[in-house]
Amino acid sequence: MSTTTAARPARRLGPGLTAFLVVDVLLVLAFLVVLGTTLAGRDAGAAPEGPAAAPAAPEPETTPEESPGEDSQEVGEVRAFVLPSGNIHCAMDEGSATCTILAFSYERPAPPEGCAGQAGNVLTVDAAGTAGFACQEGEPAAAAEGTPVLEYGEQTTVGAMTCASSTNGVLCRHNESGAGFSVARAGYLFF
Incomplete structure (x- = not known):
């Protein structure tokens, strides 16, 4: 079956x-x-x-530069700015540029003659071709709220002064004399 x-x-x-x-x-x-x-x-x-x-936090400044990057983009006249890190802010006019760095790892320099405060946080260059540390009393102030950001790779020119932002800090110079400074968390240069 x-x-x-x-x-x-x-x-x-x-x-x-x-x-x-x-x-x-x-x-x-x-x-x-x-x-x-x-x-x-x-x-x-x-x-x-x-x-x-x-x-994402921007890369902090590392070492100062002697010249702005070749591909640094001019953004027009910006009289006050802060770098993306928030650690450096600057003010410019036709005859001077002053930058303040809030935190740094380089050795604090001796204050300028006649200064009752300290030096190291505030750098300046003027139309006379003089660059150096400015006397500072008290702790440096942060940039005012709403201060424009000068992005890395950008530069601004006001009168005879140019400042350039990079991941290596800020560089400011008097265009006619070539005098200026560069400052980053790790160091500074005067030229």
């Missing part, structure tokens, strides 16, 4: 089970869309959103 197995007829799903499967499929598709969007954003370098995402 041979036994043959007859094919069983397919059973239809009830309406409750059908609804459950449809909802499951929709949830899986939604998850895949969210996952794909998240991964695509990370691949494109997008920062994650939300309160846990902190803005």
